[in-house]
Amino acid sequence: MPVPEGLATALERAGVGPDWMLEVAEQAVLPVIHRRLDAGELYFISNQRDRTESVTATFRAGCASAELWDAVRGTRSALYSRLVPSGTVVELELPPFASAFVLLRRDAAEGAASATAPPLTTAARELGGPWTVTFAGDGQSPAPLTMDRPTHWSGPDAHDAPTDVKYFSGTGTYSTEFDVDGSVLAPGERLFLDLGDVRDLAEVTLNGQQMGVVWTAPFRVEVTGAVRAGVNRLEIAVTNAWANRLAGDAAEDRTGRPGAQIFEPGGPLLPAGLAGPVRLTGPLRL
Numbered sequence: 001m002p003v004p005e006g007l008a009t010a011l012e013r014a015g016v017g018p019d020w021m022l023e024v025a026e027q028a029v030l031p032v033i034h035r036r037l038d039a040g041e042l043y044f045i046s047n048q049r050d051r052t053e054s055v056t057a058t059f060r061a062g063c064a065s066a067e068l069w070d071a072v073r074g075t076r077s078a079l080y081s082r083l084v085p086s087g088t089v090v091e092l093e094l095p096p097f098a099s100a101f102v103l104l105r106r107d108a109a110e111g112a113a114s115a116t117a118p119p120l121t122t123a124a125r126e127l128g129g130p131w132t133v134t135f136a137g138d139g140q141s142p143a144p145l146t147m148d149r150p151t152h153w154s155g156p157d158a159h160d161a162p163t164d165v166k167y168f169s170g171t172g173t174y175s176t177e178f179d180v181d182g183s184v185l186a187p188g189e190r191l192f193l194d195l196g197d198v199r200d201l202a203e204v205t206l207n208g209q210q211m212g213v214v215w216t217a218p219f220r221v222e223v224t225g226a227v228r229a230g231v232n233r234l235e236i237a238v239t240n241a242w243a244n245r246l247a248g249d250a251a252e253d254r255t256g257r258p259g260a261q262i263f264e265p266g267g268p269l270l271p272a273g274l275a276g277p278v279r280l281t282g283p284l285r286l
Contacts, residue, residue, distance in 0.1 A: 017086055023056035030055065030094070040105040047094040052217075055092040063088050063104035070100060072216060095217035124194070124279040127178045127234070133273070137170015140245070150174055150236075150278055152199060154244050155271030166269060167248025173237045174274050182229030191227050191282040195219040197275035198238060205235040220281075227280070240272035 020032050020043065029048035034041065041061040047053050066081035066088065079102065081090045088104055133145040133153060142164040145153065152158050154166040185191075193211070195202055201215035207228060211221040242259070249255065250263035 017060055019060050021058045021086075023058075024053055028053050028055075037103075040103055040107075043102045043104070044099065045092065045094065045102065046099040047097060050096045052096060053094045055094060056089065057092060057102070058084065058087050058089050059102070059104060060087040061104050062106075064107050065105045066090055067103045067105065068092075068100055069103060072098075076103075098217060124281045126276075127176060127278045127280060129176060131174050131176045134173050134175070135165070135168055135170060136173075137168060138245075140164065140168050140170055142168055147174075150196075150274040150276040152197075152271045152275050153273040154240070154269050155199070155273075156268070157271070157275075158269075158273075163248075167244055167251070168272070169240055169242045169245035171237050171239045172273055173235055175233075175235045178232050178234065178280075180227055180229055180232055180280075185227065185229060189282060190222060190224045191280060193221050193223045193234075194277075194279045194281055195221075195236060195274065196277045196279070197271075199271045199273060199275075200240050201238070202274065203237045203239075205237070207233055223280075234278075236274055236278070238272075238274045241270060244269050244272055 019034055022028075022030055022032070022045075024030060027049070030053060031046055031048065033044040035044075036042075040063060041059065043057075043059060045055070045057070062083060063081060066079040067076050068079040069076045079090055081088050081104070083089075090102060092100060092102070094100060129148045131147045131150055133147065135142045135144070135153075142162065145165070153161055153172055154168065158166060193204060193206070195204070195214065196219065198214065198219040201213060202219060203213045204211040204221045204223075206223050206226040209226045211223055211226060214221060243263075246257065246259050247263045247267055247269055249257050250261075250267070251265045253265075255261055
């Protein structure tokens with residue numbers, strides 16, 4: 001006999017709980033896909049909003065260990081999990097428009113990542129100024145800028161930018177120096193650099209060592225091993241899209257560059273550059 005309330009009610013009466021439940025903030029949009037593998041249960045979770053979402057996920061499947069797979073960085077890491085009567089609970093933080101795979105392993109396979117405790121709380125130290133910004137891009141050569149803190153060189157919040165800066169498209173390199181107490185450099189402790197707001201991608205160099213390129217939130221790179229006690233030299237090379245240069249061509253009635261004809265003189269400019277805050281994150285005593 002059909003159940004008037006629908007399939008969910010029928011399954012609940014049969015003792016079958018939901019495959020997953022997510023505890024999230026209001027108006028969060030987080031679709032989930034579940035696939036069964038030989039190694040265990042694989043769940044894909046996607047954040048569809050332009051905001052960070054803290055997620056408490058309960059999966060019906062049990063597990064011997066849990067892993068977080070990051071397809072953007074090509075990494076997998078141990079994920080702390082706990083068993084409850086309704087399944088397995090994990091905690092996730094998904095940056096804007098980010099996604100992740102959660103693998104619940106049936107067995108503690110050899111070589112599999114595992115975590116037996118929640119992640120340690122970390123502290124963050126914002127890096128102050130001054131910052132110097134130098135520009136390089138396709139025949140454009142704006143003069144360097146000096147900033148108390150990182151800000152976009154163009155866009156709605158760059159009201160005082162010179163004309164050649166606000167229409168610049170290319171790479172702007174933000175440079176600064178900061179001091180680190182040697183006590184935060186204990187062996188086995190990892191340090192990260194969080195860049196904050198980046199438009200559109202950034203390459204990080206610390207003390208002459210390339211730390212990597214980031215192009216999507218969270219704009220964060222690991223700097224363990226590159227940070228040293230005393231003075232550290234940081235360079236963040238930020239490259240923006242071509243739209244602002246084409247808007248500048250339209251404003252200056254220069255239509256020779258392909259694409260300039262589709263822009264209206266005086267049209268809005270896209271945010272470009274680094275707006276931070278730039279923070280060094282690591283152990284609590286940082």
